[in-house]
Amino acid sequence: MNKRDMAIIKDLERFRVMGRDDIVAIHFGKLKNPVTSANMVLKRLARDGQIEVSKSFSPFTYFPAGSTMKRNSTKIPHFLSLVDIYKQVTNYYTPRTFQIEPKYSKGLAEPDIYTEFNGTSFFIELQRNVYSQKVMDQKIERYAGLRYSNDFKLKQFPLVLMVTSTRYQIKNKDVRVFQVESIHEFIRNVRKSSKTTTKPAQPVIKYKLG
Missing domain, CATH: 1.10.10.10 (Winged helix-like DNA-binding domain superfamily/Winged helix DNA-binding domain)
Structure with missing residues (x-):
């Protein structure tokens, strides 16, 4: 080969x-x-x-x-959507790493993707279904739990990038969450934000959604 x-x-x-x-x-x-x-x-x-x-x-x-x-598994569209996220990222950057469904201890977050690009690390959550606010709050709490667990060793906890067509009320001081409909939208917003600031900082780290 x-x-x-x-x-x-x-x-x-x-x-x-x-x-x-x-x-x-x-x-x-x-x-x-x-x-x-x-x-x-x-x-x-x-x-x-x-x-x-x-x-x-x-x-x-x-x-x-x-x-x-199974060749008719209901998980197939989900995994194909994760491939599409990879393709979107590689339109702009070459990821340092791109891991599908990293595993952590039971009861902690279950991200769809862990990746690093543009000097920043991300957990990516692909939300193909609509969840209740309660379920979403529990999901974010599991990310907070991961941050302070022994499972995660990096000094800086990744940003949580939620790809979703639904907007949730997320208020958690321990986890930074960005909600966008696509990676394309996220990158456009990052670049727009970086053009409007005069501080010489990494735009992804400083970027906040309105």
Whole structure:
């Protein structure tokens, strides 16, 4: 296998599942005929047992070899949305790390993503459903619990970036939460904020939503 083959397999292991067009965008975007090239490579990798394919979606979806995820799992759209968040981030920055569903002790926060870019660390929560205020308060309290637990060792606790079309009343002095509908919106707001300040500070750290 070449480096691109191994990179595709590594991404499938990280994201659990990826759509054909996700793989095209991430690994074949600079080629003259990206879709044709991707189809040939993915067909070969599937034929050789290096990856697995499901034809339940169009375009097809791909899984790492040995995946136990059901091919009609209701979790598939969720994981595909996490891939989309990755693609949005990489439109602007190359993440230092991008971890899917990091695990901490029981009772603490369960982020969808931990990532670092632009000199800042983030927990990203993808909210595809609408939750009650009580449930959201409990979710944020678990992040506060994580901050003061032995599970998290960094000096600066990550910002919590909540990707949601619903706005919640979040008031917690221990956790900084930004609510946006997309990574694109967040980056636009960060850049807009950085243009209006004269202080030489990192815009993400100083940025506050109105």
